[in-house]
Amino acid sequence: MQRVVRTPTNRFASEERGNLVARKWQNWARTASATPLDVVAAVDPQQLAAQVERAAAAGRTIRVIGSGHSFTSTAVANDIMITPGELTRVRAVDAEAGRITVEAGIDLTTLCQVLDSHGLALTNMGDVRVQTLAGALQTGTHGCGRDTGTFADMVVGLELILGDGSIVRVDANNDPDLFNSARVGLGAFGVVTAITLAVEPRFRLHAHEFPASFDETTASFDAWTAAHDHVEFYWFPHTDKCLVKHNDRTYDEAQPPGKFANWWEEDFLSNTVFGAMCRLGRAAPGYIPILNKAAARVLSERDYVNDSWLVFTSPRNVKFKEMEYALPRSSLIPALTRVRKLMDDKNWRISFPVEVRSVPADTSWLSPATQRETGYLAFHAFDRTDHEWFVAVEEVLREYNGRPHWGKMHTRSHDDLAPAYPRWDDAMRVRDRVDPNRVFANDYTRTVLGD
Ligand SMILES: Cc1cc2nc3c(=O)[nH]c(=O)nc-3n(C[C@H](O)[C@H](O)[C@H](O)COP(=O)(O)OP(=O)(O)OC[C@H]3O[C@@H](n4cnc5c(N)ncnc54)[C@H](O)[C@@H]3O)c2cc1C
Numbered sequence: 001m002q003r004v005v006r007t008p009t010n011r012f013a014s015e016e017r018g019n020l021v022a023r024k025w026q027n028w029a030r031t032a033s034a035t036p037l038d039v040v041a042a043v044d045p046q047q048l049a050a051q052v053e054r055a056a057a058a059g060r061t062i063r064v065i066g067s068g069h070s071f072t073s074t075a076v077a078n079d080i081m082i083t084p085g086e087l088t089r090v091r092a093v094d095a096e097a098g099r100i101t102v103e104a105g106i107d108l109t110t111l112c113q114v115l116d117s118h119g120l121a122l123t124n125m126g127d128v129r130v131q132t133l134a135g136a137l138q139t140g141t142h143g144c145g146r147d148t149g150t151f152a153d154m155v156v157g158l159e160l161i162l163g164d165g166s167i168v169r170v171d172a173n174n175d176p177d178l179f180n181s182a183r184v185g186l187g188a189f190g191v192v193t194a195i196t197l198a199v200e201p202r203f204r205l206h207a208h209e210f211p212a213s214f215d216e217t218t219a220s221f222d223a224w225t226a227a228h229d230h231v232e233f234y235w236f237p238h239t240d241k242c243l244v245k246h247n248d249r250t251y252d253e254a255q256p257p258g259k260f261a262n263w264w265e266e267d268f269l270s271n272t273v274f275g276a277m278c279r280l281g282r283a284a285p286g287y288i289p290i291l292n293k294a295a296a297r298v299l300s301e302r303d304y305v306n307d308s309w310l311v312f313t314s315p316r317n318v319k320f321k322e323m324e325y326a327l328p329r330s331s332l333i334p335a336l337t338r339v340r341k342l343m344d345d346k347n348w349r350i351s352f353p354v355e356v357r358s359v360p361a362d363t364s365w366l367s368p369a370t371q372r373e374t375g376y377l378a379f380h381a382f383d384r385t386d387h388e389w390f391v392a393v394e395e396v397l398r399e400y401n402g403r404p405h406w407g408k409m410h411t412r413s414h415d416d417l418a419p420a421y422p423r424w425d426d427a428m429r430v431r432d433r434v435d436p437n438r439v440f441a442n443d444y445t446r447t448v449l450g451d
Contacts, residue, residue, distance in 0.1 A: 041083050051080070085105065125312035138186055139186065145230045155195055186366070237350040238343075325378075326375075
């Protein structure tokens with residue numbers, strides 16, 4: 001078994017509570033915090049199984065955290081918090097069969113490096129690679145793609161600890177109901193200890209990024225998504241401009257952007273300058289439309305070829321809050337157009353671009369992309385700025401039968417979520433079976449899944 005040491009990204013501070021010095025945890029976006037009574041670093045499944053058994057016997061609750069990159073309080077653990085600790089090992093790699101089994105707490109950067117060293121790669125990824133694999137999976141993390149989209153769809157097997165402390169292995173043939181519930185399970189169906197993924201031979205992506213008008217982009221989106229492997233775009237509020245990204249698979253030689261060009265685009269423009277503009281906009285919101293127009297004006301066309309995981313993901317150093325909704329694919333552009341009008345009518349000041357992606361339907365019962373071809377709209381608010389406007393946007397997206405990303409901000413609860421998921425009741429029956437005493441509950445699961 002290969003041992004992988006990950007760099008923890010979770011932030012803890014000490015807090016005095018009476019005679020106790022408790023550890024206070026905060027997520028990346030500073031939108032959720034917890035003061036757990038006990039913090040336990042995972043060592044191996046047997047240690048965790050014993051921990052779950054003891055917690056169940058004592059009527060306590062357990063939550064596992066990943067890298068704290070969810071914006072919601074999904075990871076919050078105020079009783080026993082399990083950190084990924086040493087649960088980051090690579091158990092098996094079968095390059096011929098295209099399978100890798102890793103422990104749940106491995107971070108995505110390390111996973112990509114391990115795969116690369118075996119001539120393999122993940123089929124698809126989201127925008128960043130700092131999450132743990134289990135954390136990404138549990139909230140339905142996705143990228144964009146014509147043929148592939150969500151992490152859940154790459155999973156072919158799970159090892160889990162259930163509410164009674166038993167360790168089980170599930171897949172499409174072995175307890176498929178639990179497999180379908182727990183892949184995107186919000187940590188409520190058990191502690192995930194290992195994950196088997198279907199992976200593929202290493203490939204590169206040819207990235208083509210270019211500015212286009214809102215009208216051209218929205219009119220062409222269907223044709224582009226049919227013609228290219230991965231398509232997404234960012235619309236800059238208060239402007240008519242979008243930045244479009246097409247990524248296509250290739251085995252051509254890598255032609256990465258030069259060091260300076262890469263620093264200029266990924267670091268300086270996308271993070272340093274963008275961060276400075278956001279701070280300026282926060283201090284003087286009236287200038288946001290002008291700043292957005294200036295940002296849209298410097299968008300430029302570029303082409304490069306690089307290893308898939310280096311193209312799928314990029315650094316995000318500017319802090320923000322986010323809400324993302326999964327919509328029926330056919331409603332994506334109509335919903336975006338309505339939200340654009342709402343933003344104009346309300347005269348809000350929004351500095352972050354709106355991100356637009358699409359994926360095929362997936363099969364996990366609680367995945368926001370379950371059983372329907374999906375378009376995603378993601379809205380961002382700069383750190384420590386007002387995000388009240390998310391609620392009004394959410395109202396519009398609900399009219400399109402939108403489903404919120406479990407890891408991103410929303411105001412929904414189980415009563416109104418249940419009708420949006422065709423297999424909701426089946427998933428809740430599985431939850432009652434595997435965690436009848438709600439050892440894995442927190443306030444978030446109580447709100448969105450029910451008691
Ligand atoms: C900058 C940034 C960019 C992002 N980009 C994207 C994107 O492109 N696409 C997208 O879909 N999302 C994106 N997200 C959201 C992010 O991928 C998800 O919120 C993801 O769940 C975070 O993973 P994590 O490892 O930080 O897990 P956490 O946020 O720490 O935990 C997430 C959930 O997983 C549970 N969990 C963790 N480990 C286990 C385990 N071993 N067993 C059971 N449950 C467990 C936790 O209890 C919690 O419920 C982004 C977030 C940020 C901050």
